[in-house]
Amino acid sequence: MFLADYIKDVYGAVKSLLTGMKLTGYYFTHHKEIITEEYPNNRATLKLADRFKGEVWMPHDENNEHACTGCSSCEIACPNGSIKIVSMNVINAEGKKKKAIDQHIYRLDMCTMCGLCVEACPTDAIHMRNTFELSVFDRNHLIMRLNKPGSKIREGVE
Amino acid sequence: MFEEIGTTEEGDLIINVGPQHPATHGVLHLVLTLNGEIIKKVEPHLGYIHRSIEKMCESLSYRQFIYVTSRMDYLSAHINNHACALIVEKGLNVEVPQRAQYIRVIMDELTRIASHELWWSAMSMDLGAFTPYFLAFREREKINEIMEETCGARLTMNYMVPGGVMTELHPDFQEKVKSFIVDFKKTLHEYDELITGNVIFQNRMKGVGYISKEDVITYGCTGPVARASGLRSDIRKIAPYDVYDKVEFDEIIETGGDCFARYQVRIKEMSQSIRIIEQLIDNIPEGDFQAKTKAVLKLPKGEFYQRVETARGELGVYIVSEGAAQPYKIKFRSPGFSNLSALDHMVRGHKIGDFIAAMGTLDLVIPDIDR
Amino acid sequence: MFSLEGLTNFIHEWLNGHLPATFALLVEFVIVGVAAIGLFAVLGLGLVWMERKVAAVMQIRLGPNRLGPKGIFQTSADTVKLIMKEALTPSNADKFLFNLAPFIVIIVAMLILVPIAFARNFQIWDINIGVLYVTAVSSLSVIGILMAGWSSGNKYSLLGAMRSGAQIVSYELSAGLSIISIIVLTGSLKISDIVASQENGWWIFKGHIPAIIAFVIFIIAATAETNRAPFDLAEAESELTAGFHTEYGGMKFALFFLSEYINIFIVCAICATLFLGGWMPFHIGSWTAFNHIMDYIPSSIWFFGKTIFLIFVIMWFRWTFPRLRVDQLLNLEWKYLLPISMFNVLLMTLMAIMGWHF
Amino acid sequence: MTKEELKIKITEIHPEAIIDESGEWLNVSVEAAAFRSFAEQVRMDELDLDYVFCLTCVDWKTHLTMVYHLSSTTHRHNIVIKVKLDRNKPEIETICDIWRTAELHEREVFEMYGVVFLHHPDLRLLILPDDFVGYPMRKDFEDPINMIKL
Amino acid sequence: MNEISITHILFVSTALFFIGMYGLFTRRNMITMLMAVELILNSVNINFVAFNKYLYPGKLDGVFFTIFVITIAAAEAAVAIAIIINLYRSHNSIDVEDASELKY
Amino acid sequence: MGSASLIVLMCAGIAFAGGGISIALLFVKGSKNAQKGEAYECGIPTKGTSWAQFQIGYYLFALIFLLFDVELVFMYPWAVVVKQVGMMALVEILIFFFILFMGLLYAHKKGALKWM
Amino acid sequence: MNASVIIFYCIAAFILITGLLAVMGRKIFRSAIALLFSLTGIAGLYFWMDVNFIAAVQIIVYVGGIVVLIIFSIFLTQRSGEEMPKPLMKRTIFSVLAVLSGLGLTCNLINQYGFGSSSNQSAAFKADVADIGTQMLSTTEHGFVLPFELVSILLLAALIGCIVIAMKVKHEEK
Amino acid sequence: MDVNDKIQALDFPGEVLNAGSSNILMSSLDDVINWARSNSLWPLSFATSCCGIEFMHTAAAKYDFSRFGFEVARASPRQADMIIIAGTIVNKMAPVLKRLYDQMADPKYVVAMGACAISGGPFFYNTYSVVKGADHVIPVDVYVPGCPPRPEALLHGLISLQGKIKAGLTRDQIRNSAVISQ
Incomplete structure (x- = not known):
């Protein structure tokens, strides 16, 4: 029957629409469902995953010493050349000339956070750090030197 | 000549949709020939995100090239990486530890759910419903958190390496995945309430963008698009890799061939993914997560082809090796590329709204098409 | 004290007491004009803020909350920004019509304010054709949209304008028919009479099922006439980028944006007047005591409360439903709403004549 | 069908084809002139290779090789067809009327490798900008402005 | 001139009438x-x-x-436009001179 | 207030819109470049004029709408007096509606309400 | 000179100027918009004359209906951005002369006849909707119930006519 | 390349700015305008690749940039205030981006999100089709590094941009301020 179908159509349509409205209505009335985290206000409590790869970082200990030998493994491992090692020769205590790192240049503007450099590092000198507040107004600021000025290689790291 | 004057002689309107258009999900450029609201022709213009990944890969080592592929189809980054890892392993004849295989499959399926969720939200948004976007991203965010804890990144993880996975699972991983499964099963019901059952949505979807099984085959469509027309095309069933032959799941086949069938396939696939994860998550064997491989990988001379099932369909990686540390030639057969070629066939004679709906259900990721 | 009732009389008398008659009239005109502009501004700011908050909560998020408490100054910031944004006219547009269109839209929205009763005895002009006037003037707004769409010289705009043209004119029919089914009961087109007729109960309660059907149809038609989702085909973002106002930026765009919200307010106000008794407090037949208690709530609060509730319902639609396709939209009107509302008018007539309503 | 059956069948269709069994799938090399008829036959015959899942080209510096990965959705067997082309004047018949998916793939190969597909209905640049010169996926492609070598 | 009489309104309507006439004469x-x-x-x-x-x-x-009159004008406009569009579809022009070939 | 209010509100509208736009015109300096005035079409130069002639299926709806709109106009005076006139009015409008409903059915049957 | 008179002159000028623009404009869409303004002005005139109902009908039918229809048909039948050809000089001169002489003659006649005497009837003009409704539904001497019913037949005829005419081509196309 | 002298301590970028003020009335009016502009940055919905997904995450419920009043993503450049370049810009896309930027009404701001938009990122070497940084095409105000940056990082970038606008710098000043302040 045409008319019965017509009414059934209308009824079904209205019912399906009301079902949808019920769901949005539920969320409208249940504010506990809100999951927003207010970023700049929650900076104090914000805990990111430890493994989150935000930038490459070279840990320095209290003596301003790091573990980078300047072996260039990371530079080779990096797929898109965002690490550059500038090495220099230093004369160590025994009077021998030895290659050491001068600048570990890291281009954050190109880094893809793939973690291959960290994998490749034989002395565990570089890590991924979970920082993220890195925005700048000039992209030159994103070219960083990872070893701090005046830092040295830690004793015993080969 | 028609292109010059903007209309054809019959008074048709030529209109650009994309590269910057909310419904093209990125930078697809489609030139529509319209007669009023009716679409006469759709012509895709690609290359607005062509980054020459294939060319790049020719100068990257077998360890390095994996990370580029996660930028290709960024929604199934894990699965892309998986394909690359598999083909390198195939070439080197490396036995991957069972643990790594389990982890890989779980990650793949999580990625598939996340990808389908994004598709669901984006498609709903194309159809003009905004709330689904937020509901789906709530679940996606949970997956992202799980991923972030283990892989250290939210989207382009670069977690798979030749021989296994990069790092050990996070201690909380299993627990979080299990609680996610419980939540997600509830949420799927909400999706039905909000969108699937909606009369407007069904009218927009049913009978729209029809493509027959024969056309699906000749256009080379894959994934949910092919399965919605009745073509068995799930690589996980046809050519199982890793532990897919050990788990039980159904290949979702619909015969409608229209947008609604494609929609149903994806929605049901999500529950199948859940099923796979449920089977695996408690049974991850102990052991290494990575096989021992050499520092510099060199594939033997020859040709290798690996197919995997991404969220969008069949991804093929074709490598020609000359024995060097870099591939001599690499080709990614992306699922979106062939699915896109069927778009014109699907929407001819339909209206602009149908075109948007059809494009939404194709679930195109443009960097995957352009590469 | 919140009632606007005595305000008009007070101002009128005060002015006439202190100024010559002509001058007083002029001052009154100025007051009315400024009040209308002020209402526009307040409504625009308030409704946009409300929309964003409603959307946010339905979408499990917070919404604007950083400017002022609960973000109430967010829309003010938007307004100042839009005013201070370059007013750009595309070089291949029909410049005259392009700049005229926002004026038309705003003037039309202004003109519809005329017969709306905001509170007891608070009305700009109780015109004797009341709701018919509203129907008539609101049909003008389609011209503004067509003009904007055509003069932009943009294909999206033109498509959007055509869509909205067909849509608005179509839905006028069922909106008109549901208005008529209430007119059958009231026997007058005058807004004051319509409100007065609901003194012992609102029509949606007194009018039984036909009134409810008419109410639902009117809400749907109102949503469609104001180009709101799920009927926002004219500016369907995923299809036509921004529809008929693609080329409009800055203040010109703001005027379209504003007029959309003003139009929503107006149709909801009309809907509230017709079905929910306008400023009339909630009365039940002869329960005098109850009615008296209800009367303590000022009439303007009743009016705005009802109107805002209806606006909320329309917003609820928007954040729940997907958009219709253009042919489905017209189908809905011609195959469902129009026949149903025609039948509904007959039913209502029968009811009115037989006296079956309360 | 197994590899052996396929091999017999293909030899029947095209006796001159050189078949290489070393890879995962059967590699069939045909010459450019006979390619088109061979393609028609493998589509139509009981081989029923109705699904092209990969279509690409390899630049061997001396010559180009077209590589077609074909599959059958009914029998689930795959073959790889290879066609050697002259590097200076690469020309091959199109297959986009047999397999519709080839239309876009061939356009891609055309712009990337410069292979001209005869009788292709719409052979234009697909991915590259309209004014692009050169075939980027060829091994000798140089672009000193945009391409920075690591 | 302090009161508008019917004459003034008639002048306006007359002027409007002849404006319409002018349009009818010059437009094709x-x-x-x-x-x-x-x-x-x-x-x-x-x-x-x-x-x-x-x-x-x-x-x-x-x-x-x-x-x-308004009713009839609406009906007339509707039918006229239907005819015009029909004519346009068959002749690809809505110029009256072009349409004069219709009189056979 | 009377009909003068129409003029007052019209002026208010003009002042409102004009004021807003003129502030921007007076105080905001925009940069100038060649592409700024071009029509926006997803970032691709538009092809040809957009005022092209336009095949569109809307006009049939506009036609039918116009006729029903006239009908609606007659409904208003009818609705106002229907209670006073009583049953007679119902009969009259029944005839009126019946004839028009025939029209609607005819249009539906002919497919005029199908989007072309 | 009171406000009412000024308003009348404004409305009259508006109607005539926009009317002139409507018939003289070279861009057809602009002509249509000018026509729209002219018709709106006429509605304003009705408001001025206190026949609100007619004014509303004027807006609903003419502005909301006919002009929209005209605009749609403009989109359908021509490139609305292009200018229409200029009318022939000869024809323009002829038309102007004819129109001016006609205008002069008629105005003269109106002036001579002088309705002034009869326009001072004391009875107030009242065109309330209720009155219109009652008269429309009455079957007495000034009742309009027959035309009212006939209107529906007219509309039905127009509807069928439109559909037949407009759909004819559609079938041929198939 | 000597980057030694370019290496700086990375401060929170919004703080180093000082705007010169003329007279009190104008400056307080300017303050209002800058306050409005900084709090109502409507982004153009422009996403080319992966970063677009993180942009969507930023818009979604958990991070919800509507708190700042940014949620009105406009598809038309006429109504947008800023472009968030989320993804790689390739040579074919560059003119489109330029055109979109040109078509925006002033004032307008640009945020480069992710490594691809800043410098070409993963696609810097060995590729023939990628623009090596979006600032080759249009001026960029804020660079948000990461691949892709997480939503908080994007929010941080946007807050930095707000700070700059609030300080009353003009477009050009914003572009150069980082250099000036050193």
């Missing part, structure tokens, strides 16, 4: 001619209402005539 585009006809009909409507209001204020017949 059917749609614009239709627009001119609408102007003419409107000038007539003004007359009806003015006569009713000023000469026979006790009755409403002029108003009714106006309503019916």
Whole structure:
């Protein structure tokens, strides 16, 4: 029957629409469902995953010493050349000339956070750090030197 | 000549949709020939995100090239990486530890759910419903958190390496995945309430963008698009890799061939993914997560082809090796590329709204098409 | 004290007491004009803020909350920004019509304010054709949209304008028919009479099922006439980028944006007047005591409360439903709403004549 | 069908084809002139290779090789067809009327490798900008402005 | 000149009428001619209402005539535009000169 | 207030819109470049004029709408007096509606309400 | 000179100027918009004359209906951005002369006839909707119930006519 | 390349700015305008690749940039205030981006999100089709590094941009301020 179908159509349509409205209505009335985290206000409590790869970082200990030998493994491992090692020769205590790192240049503007450099590092000198507040107004600021000025290689790291 | 004057002689309107258009999900450029609201022709213009990944890969080592592929189809980054890892392993004849295989499959399926969720939200948004976007991203965010804890990144993880996975699972991983499964099963019901059952949505979807099984085959469509027309095309069933032959799941086949069938396939696939994860998550064997491989990988001379099932369909990686540390030639057969070629066939004679709906259900990721 | 009732009389008398008659009239005109502009501004700011908050909560998020408490100054910031944004006219547009269109839209929205009763005895002009006037003037707004769409010289705009043209004119029919089914009961087109007729109960309660059907149809038609989702085909973002106002930026765009919200307010106000008794407090037949208690709530609060509730319902639609396709939209009107509302008018007539309503 | 059956069948269709069994799938090399008829036959015959899942080209510096990965959705067997082309004047018949998916793939190969597909209905640049010169996926492609070598 | 009499309104309607006539004479585009006809009909409507209001204020017949004229104008416009579009589809032009070949 | 209010509100509207736009015109300096005035079409130069002639299926709806709109106009005076006139009015409008409903059915049957 | 008179002159000028623009404009869409303004002005005139109902009908039918229809048909039949050809000089001169002479003659006649005497009837003009409704539904001497019913037949005829005419081509196309 | 002298301590970028003020009335009016502009940055919905997904995450419920009043993503450049370049810009896309930027009404701001938009990122070497940084095409105000940056990082970038606008710098000043302040 045409008319019965017509009414059934209308009824079904209205019912399906009301079902949808019920769901949005539920969320409208249940504010506990809100999951927003207010970023700049929650900076104090914000805990990111430890493994989150935000930038490459070279840990320095209290003596301003790091573990980078300047072996260039990371530079080779990096797929898109965002690490550059500038090495220099230093004369160590025994009077021998030895290659050491001068600048570990890291281009954050190109880094893809793939973690291959960290994998490749034989002395565990570089890590991924979970920082993220890195925005700048000039992209030159994103070219960083990872070893701090005046830092040295830690004793015993080969 | 028609292109010059903007209309054809019959008074048709030529209109650009994309590269910057909310419904093209990125930078697809489609030139529509319209007669009023009716679409006469759709012509895709690609290359607005062509980054020459294939060319790049020719100068990257077998360890390095994996990370580029996660930028290709960024929604199934894990699965892309998986394909690359598999083909390198195939070439080197490396036995991957069972643990790594389990982890890989779980990650793949999580990625598939996340990808389908994004598709669901984006498609709903194309159809003009905004709330689904937020509901789906709530679940996606949970997956992202799980991923972030283990892989250290939210989207382009670069977690798979030749021989296994990069790092050990996070201690909380299993627990979080299990609680996610419980939540997600509830949420799927909400999706039905909000969108699937909606009369407007069904009218927009049913009978729209029809493509027959024969056309699906000749256009080379894959994934949910092919399965919605009745073509068995799930690589996980046809050519199982890793532990897919050990788990039980159904290949979702619909015969409608229209947008609604494609929609149903994806929605049901999500529950199948859940099923796979449920089977695996408690049974991850102990052991290494990575096989021992050499520092510099060199594939033997020859040709290798690996197919995997991404969220969008069949991804093929074709490598020609000359024995060097870099591939001599690499080709990614992306699922979106062939699915896109069927778009014109699907929407001819339909209206602009149908075109948007059809494009939404194709679930195109443009960097995957352009590469 | 919140009632606007005595305000008009007070101002009128005060002015006439202190100024010559002509001058007083002029001052009154100025007051009315400024009040209308002020209402526009307040409504625009308030409704946009409300929309964003409603959307946010339905979408499990917070919404604007950083400017002022609960973000109430967010829309003010938007307004100042839009005013201070370059007013750009595309070089291949029909410049005259392009700049005229926002004026038309705003003037039309202004003109519809005329017969709306905001509170007891608070009305700009109780015109004797009341709701018919509203129907008539609101049909003008389609011209503004067509003009904007055509003069932009943009294909999206033109498509959007055509869509909205067909849509608005179509839905006028069922909106008109549901208005008529209430007119059958009231026997007058005058807004004051319509409100007065609901003194012992609102029509949606007194009018039984036909009134409810008419109410639902009117809400749907109102949503469609104001180009709101799920009927926002004219500016369907995923299809036509921004529809008929693609080329409009800055203040010109703001005027379209504003007029959309003003139009929503107006149709909801009309809907509230017709079905929910306008400023009339909630009365039940002869329960005098109850009615008296209800009367303590000022009439303007009743009016705005009802109107805002209806606006909320329309917003609820928007954040729940997907958009219709253009042919489905017209189908809905011609195959469902129009026949149903025609039948509904007959039913209502029968009811009115037989006296079956309360 | 197994590899052996396929091999017999293909030899029947095209006796001159050189078949290489070393890879995962059967590699069939045909010459450019006979390619088109061979393609028609493998589509139509009981081989029923109705699904092209990969279509690409390899630049061997001396010559180009077209590589077609074909599959059958009914029998689930795959073959790889290879066609050697002259590097200076690469020309091959199109297959986009047999397999519709080839239309876009061939356009891609055309712009990337410069292979001209005869009788292709719409052979234009697909991915590259309209004014692009050169075939980027060829091994000798140089672009000193945009391409920075690591 | 402190009062507007019916004469003034009639002047306006007359002017409008002849503006419409002018359009009808000079235009050769059917749609614009239709627009001119609408102007003419409107000038007539003004007359009806003015006569009713000023000469026979006790009755409403002029108003009714106006309503019916508007009704008929709507029907006429609808049919005319249907014809114009039909003509356009077969002749690809809506110029009256081009359409004159119709008279066979 | 009377009909003068129409003029007042019209002026208010003009002042409102004009004021807003003129502030921007007076105080905001925009940069100038060649592409700024071009029509926006997703970032691709538009092809040809957009005022092209336009095949569109809307006009049939506009036609039918116009006729029903006129009908609606007659409904208003009818609705106002229907209670006083009583059953007679119902009969009259039944005839009126019946004839028009025939029209609607005819249009539906002919497919005029199908989007072309 | 009171406000009412000024308003009348404004409305009259508006109607005539926009009317002139409608028939003289070279861009057809602009002509249509000018026509629209002219018709709106006429509605304003009705408001001025206190026949609100007619004014509303004027807006609903003419502005909301006919002009929209005209605009749609403009989109359908021509490139609305292009200018229409200029009318022939000869024809323009002829038309102007004819129109001016006609205008002069008629105005003269109106002036001579002088309705002034009869326009001072004391009865107030009242065109309330209720009155219109009652008269429309009455079957007495001034009742309009027959035309009212006939209107529906007219509309039906127009509807069928439109559909037949407009759909004819559609079938041929198939 | 000597980057030694370019290496700086990375401060929170919004703080180093000082705007010169003329007279009190104008400056307080300017303050209002800058306050409005900084709090109502409507982004153009422009996403080319992966970063677009993180942009969507930023818009979604958990991070919800509507708190700042940014949620009105406009598809038309006429109504947008800023472009968030989320993804790689390739040579074919560059003119489109330029055109979109040109078509925006002033004032307008640009945020480069992710490594691809800043410098070409993963696609810097060995590729023939990628623009090596979006600032080759249009001026960029804020660079948000990461691949892709997480939503908080994007929010941080946007807050930095707000700070700059609030300080009353003009477009050009914003572009150069980082250099000036050193």
